Amino acid sequence: MRQEYHPLAWLAWATAAAAIALMTLNPLYLTLLALAVLANYRVISLRSPTARQWGAFLKAGLLIWAITIPFNALMSHHGRYVLFRLPANWPLVGGAITLEAIAYGFARGLSLVLLLMIFATFNSAVDTARLLRRMPAFLYLAGMITSIALAFVPQMISALQEIREAQRVRGHRFRTIRDLLPLIMPLLTTGLERAIQLAESMEARGFGGSAASISRSLNYILKGMTLAGLLALLAGMFARSYWSRQAWIGILLSAGGLLLMTAAFWVQGRRVRRSRYRHELWLSRDTLMVACGAAAAAGILIARALNRAALFYYPYPPYSVWPAFDWRLGLLYALFMAPAWLLPPARAAQPKQLPLPR
Amino acid sequence: MIHFRRVSYWYPESQEPVLRDVSLDIEEGEFVLVIGPSGSGKSTLLRCINGMIPHFYGGTFAGTVRVAGLDPVELGPKGMAHLVGFVLQDPEAQFVVDTVEDELAFAMENQGLSITLMRKRIEEVLDQLSIAHLRHRRISSLSGGEKQHVAIASVLTLQPKVLVLDEPTSQLDPQAAEEVLTVLQKLNEDLGLTILLSEHRLERVAQYADRILWVPAPGQPPALGAPAEILAQVDLTPPLITLAKVLKWQPLPLTIKQARPFARRAGLVREPSLQDEETLLRRRPANSAPQDSLAVDMRDVWYTYPGTDQPALRGIHLQVAEGEFVALMGRNGSGKSTLLKHLIGLLQPQRGQVLVAGHDTRRHSVEELARWVGYVPQNPGALLFQDTLRQELEFTLRNHGLAPRDDSALIRALGLEPHLERYPRDLSVGERQRAALAAILVVEPQVILLDEPTRGLDYPQKRSLAGFLKGQKAQGRTIIMSTHDVELVAECADRVVILGEGEVIVDGPARKVMTSSMIFSSQVNKLLRDDRFLTVEDVLAGMPPAEVTP
Numbered sequence: 001m002r003q004e005y006h007p008l009a010w011l012a013w014a015t016a017a018a019a020i021a022l023m024t025l026n027p028l029y030l031t032l033l034a035l036a037v038l039a040n041y042r043v044i045s046l047r048s049p050t051a052r053q054w055g056a057f058l059k060a061g062l063l064i065w066a067i068t069i070p071f072n073a074l075m076s077h078h079g080r081y082v083l084f085r086l087p088a089n090w091p092l093v094g095g096a097i098t099l100e101a102i103a104y105g106f107a108r109g110l111s112l113v114l115l116l117m118i119f120a121t122f123n124s125a126v127d128t129a130r131l132l133r134r135m136p137a138f139l140y141l142a143g144m145i146t147s148i149a150l151a152f153v154p155q156m157i158s159a160l161q162e163i164r165e166a167q168r169v170r171g172h173r174f175r176t177i178r179d180l181l182p183l184i185m186p187l188l189t190t191g192l193e194r195a196i197q198l199a200e201s202m203e204a205r206g207f208g209g210s211a212a213s214i215s216r217s218l219n220y221i222l223k224g225m226t227l228a229g230l231l232a233l234l235a236g237m238f239a240r241s242y243w244s245r246q247a248w249i250g251i252l253l254s255a256g257g258l259l260l261m262t263a264a265f266w267v268q269g270r271r272v273r274r275s276r277y278r279h280e281l282w283l284s285r286d287t288l289m290v291a292c293g294a295a296a297a298a299g300i301l302i303a304r305a306l307n308r309a310a311l312f313y314y315p316y317p318p319y320s321v322w323p324a325f326d327w328r329l330g331l332l333y334a335l336f337m338a339p340a341w342l343l344p345p346a347r348a349a350q351p352k353q354l355p356l357p358r
Numbered sequence: 359m360i361h362f363r364r365v366s367y368w369y370p371e372s373q374e375p376v377l378r379d380v381s382l383d384i385e386e387g388e389f390v391l392v393i394g395p396s397g398s399g400k401s402t403l404l405r406c407i408n409g410m411i412p413h414f415y416g417g418t419f420a421g422t423v424r425v426a427g428l429d430p431v432e433l434g435p436k437g438m439a440h441l442v443g444f445v446l447q448d449p450e451a452q453f454v455v456d457t458v459e460d461e462l463a464f465a466m467e468n469q470g471l472s473i474t475l476m477r478k479r480i481e482e483v484l485d486q487l488s489i490a491h492l493r494h495r496r497i498s499s500l501s502g503g504e505k506q507h508v509a510i511a512s513v514l515t516l517q518p519k520v521l522v523l524d525e526p527t528s529q530l531d532p533q534a535a536e537e538v539l540t541v542l543q544k545l546n547e548d549l550g551l552t553i554l555l556s557e558h559r560l561e562r563v564a565q566y567a568d569r570i571l572w573v574p575a576p577g578q579p580p581a582l583g584a585p586a587e588i589l590a591q592v593d594l595t596p597p598l599i600t601l602a603k604v605l606k607w608q609p610l611p612l613t614i615k616q617a618r619p620f621a622r623r624a625g626l627v628r629e630p631s632l633q634d635e636e637t638l639l640r641r642r643p644a645n646s647a648p649q650d651s652l653a654v655d656m657r658d659v660w661y662t663y664p665g666t667d668q669p670a671l672r673g674i675h676l677q678v679a680e681g682e683f684v685a686l687m688g689r690n691g692s693g694k695s696t697l698l699k700h701l702i703g704l705l706q707p708q709r710g711q712v713l714v715a716g717h718d719t720r721r722h723s724v725e726e727l728a729r730w731v732g733y734v735p736q737n738p739g740a741l742l743f744q745d746t747l748r749q750e751l752e753f754t755l756r757n758h759g760l761a762p763r764d765d766s767a768l769i770r771a772l773g774l775e776p777h778l779e780r781y782p783r784d785l786s787v788g789e790r791q792r793a794a795l796a797a798i799l800v801v802e803p804q805v806i807l808l809d810e811p812t813r814g815l816d817y818p819q820k821r822s823l824a825g826f827l828k829g830q831k832a833q834g835r836t837i838i839m840s841t842h843d844v845e846l847v848a849e850c851a852d853r854v855v856i857l858g859e860g861e862v863i864v865d866g867p868a869r870k871v872m873t874s875s876m877i878f879s880s881q882v883n884k885l886l887r888d889d890r891f892l893t894v895e896d897v898l899a900g901m902p903p904a905e906v907t908p
Contacts, residue, residue: 127457144454147454147455148454148455150456155450155451155498159740162735162737162740163740163741165699165704165735165740166735166737166740166741167741168704168724168725168728169702169704169724169728169732169733169735169798170728170741170753170754170757170797170798171725171728171729171754171757171758171801172725172753172757173725173757181743182743182753185743186739186740186741186742186743189739189743189783190739190740193451193739194448194450194451195451197446197448197451197452198451198452198453198454199414200410200414200444200446200452201444201446201451201452201453201454201509202454202464203410203413203414203435203436204408204410204435204439204442204443204444204513205439205444205464205465205468205512205513205516206435206436206439206440206465206468206469206516207436207454207464207468275466275467275469275470275471275472275473275476276467276473277459277460277463277466277467277473277476277480278460278463279473
């Protein structure tokens with residue numbers, strides 16, 4: 001599977017786009033950004049085998065949006081532009097239906113859909129498992145575990161289906177939570193049995209084999225460090241919520257914990273002697289794509305720093321329901337379309353393999 | 359290449375050794391077939407070769423093992439990885455990543471090989487196993503046979519000298535299994551790879567093997583020798599070899615080709631004519647049974663899985679009378695499982711009608727239908743979850759609102775008396791299969807549906823399953839099973855229905871259908887081409903007693 005862009009380029013693009021999407025509620029800018037992201041999604045989904053799943057995910061997002069708008073209009077009755085009135089004696093929904101309320105629902109919903117779209121585009125474009133395996137050496141083990149877990153999910157879903165059928169043909173009816181036991185128990189044992197086989201198969205292929213051996217005492221020290229780090233991190237989180245006055249105690253604890261854990265992982269990672277098969281090439285268009293995303297994000301941030309109100313939008317009085325628009329800012333939002341622009345014309349996606357009934 | 363000297367091994371917390379004083383020598387480039395009943399210690403023996411035993415499983419180990427001069431007990435599986443490739447039974451559970459190419463790279467990444475070397479080896483292995491077309495595919499989208507090809511490829515990238523495979527084909531259908539075995543034979547011939555393969559399907563591999571290692575039971579000394587010599591000692595063998603042993607054909611023939619001259623000399627071979635095949639196909643399926651005694655009545659059933667374009671069933675007409683034993687055959691994806699699921703209501707026809715014991719499946723829930731129809735799914739592991747087998751049976755009865763009843767006859771018929779209080783998941787494959795049967799059949803359904811009941815079973819287990827099913831039929835039950843196992847069909851079924859692309863291609867009496875078919879016929883039938891003879895028993899029954907001395 002050839003990837004159109006380097007995964008790290010996609011990561012940079014998605015981070016920039018998501019950060020920018022969170023900074024405004026201005027429906028014009030949001031729409032512009034949404035169109036740019038949609039263009040990328042369209043281009044990518046033609047080439048990605050996983051895009052189909054994300055299509056359904058996006059549809060769910062659109063549905064939520066479609067519900068948000070009337071919901072907000074019925075619940076919020078502020079505003080100058082009254083479209084019509086519902087009888088005041090209707091509970092909750094009674095009163096003025098205003099343009100402001102509709103605009104607010106539209107903008108809120110759009111910003112949510114936009115985030116989903118960025119997420120879907122990123123996931124269709126990048127093989128997550130492969131990205132995880134690109135973890136720096138000291139996080140290698142964590143990345144490996146996560147990628148195995150991801151590969152396990154589709155297997156477990158099909159096992160679940162099989163078990164559900166098997167229990168139904170025994171006359172079992174799933175009505176209450178307790179009835180789930182015959183579903184969960186075989187699933188757990190099946191998962192465990194498979195995990196043991198997988199461990200065997202990995203070990204037989206030399207997994208973790210060429211790590212330089214370490215002394216027993218260093219091993220204990222490393223384990224102790226990891227544990228202490230984890231505890232400090234948790235204690236820090238608790239401390240922050242309990243003594244909000246002295247926030248620095250919590251922050252210090254958390255930071256210390258993170259540092260300890262990173263150090264332990266780093267020492268362990270140094271022992272792993274292994275090579276990587278995948279080396280995605282960083283092409284000039286990757287640089288261009290990242291440059292476009294970075295330029296757009298930087299430009300928008302600068303505009304905001306110069307004029308605090310540049311991105312501000314709030315439809316209810318005393319502010320205006322009509323969003324402001326600056327064409328220079330608009331151009332910057334449109335720059336997020338770069339990935340779709342820079343690609344050569346798409347080939348048609350290969351027909352998806354149909355699952356055969358077993 | 360591989361040398362065992364007085365090797366003994368005890369699993370943790372076990373008093374009796376699985377291996378006791380095992381000594382054996384395997385030369386470089388040999389193809390050794392490892393046979394023996396389930397649970398006899400085949401897997402244990404194979405796992406000593408790469409150090410998985412004792413490193414992964416613990417326990418007590420005695421004696422010495424040497425593989426190409428190295429000591430697996432000292433080095434462990436990681437240290438042996440470059441020398442011994444190990445492939446496991448379950449094609450579902452041995453993959454680390456989701457893309458074929460990355461999976462092939464995994465072992466090499468662990469050894470820290472350079473990218474250029476990895477590229478070269480991956481190209482070579484893809485061509486060696488002829489799976490270049492799979493390289494970009496996701497592993498979850500592959501068939502079982504393709505997965506096993508990838509599993510073999512993923513250990514070959516390290517260019518091991520020894521390849522060890524633990525029942526790699528037991529979860530595959532015959533065609534896929536045959537492809538995997540052909541690949542192994544090619545690797546052995548072309549690369550001189552030493553191969554140890556444990557396998558139940560002797561009829562497929564016996565002729566490729568240089569020697570056979572027979573592991574009779576835990577703690578018993580294994581025997582290593584030429585195929586014909588070992589097979590002459592073993593009691594449960596493929597029908598062809600059983601027949602040859604009974605008729606005292608020497609030297610023992612391992613293939614149809616080798617056996618035919620003997621059969622011809624004995625005057626047993628018959629030449630079927632084209633007419634036989636034509637008459638079979640012209641004859642309409644038996645429709646004479648009166649409507650009220652039909653166990654199953656499918657009328658013009660169509661079904662398409664959601665999200666697919668091709669119908670999985672296209673206008674199926676199938677009528678099964680009470681007390682019939684029908685075998686559904688056909689390649690993978692031909693609609694066998696889909697058809698069975700219609701008979702229990704798990705799937706409902708999009709067009710047409712399905713009546714089971716007179717009940718329309720659209721008017722009843724699966725849970726209600728399960729009172730009359732027992733459906734045994736392919737994987738017994740999906741079913742069993744209680745602490746003991748007895749609780750499993752009570753669970754099914756309770757689901758149907760029935761009081762605990764005397765089920766000792768069923769338990770005895772399945773040979774499960776010793777296991778009633780055991781944890782079902784600890785049972786062997788064959789016992790698990792029977793436990794699942796008991797858990798379904800305890801409500802005494804009139805119709806029994808079986809989906810691939812012999813998957814993963816060895817000869818004795820198949821034999822006992824066949825005996826049990828014949829007993830159920832004798833009690834008047836209707837049985838419909840989907841299977842690839844021609845020998846089981848030859849032994850039990852009255853009628854064979856062959857599906858292709860969701861349609862009924864052939865429907866007729868088992869003897870007629872099997873005799874006129876090239877693939878769907880039993881070994882004995884392939885040898886003799888006579889519709890009177892499907893099994894060894896048929897041949898012996900038709901012979902004057904003087905010639906037979908079992």
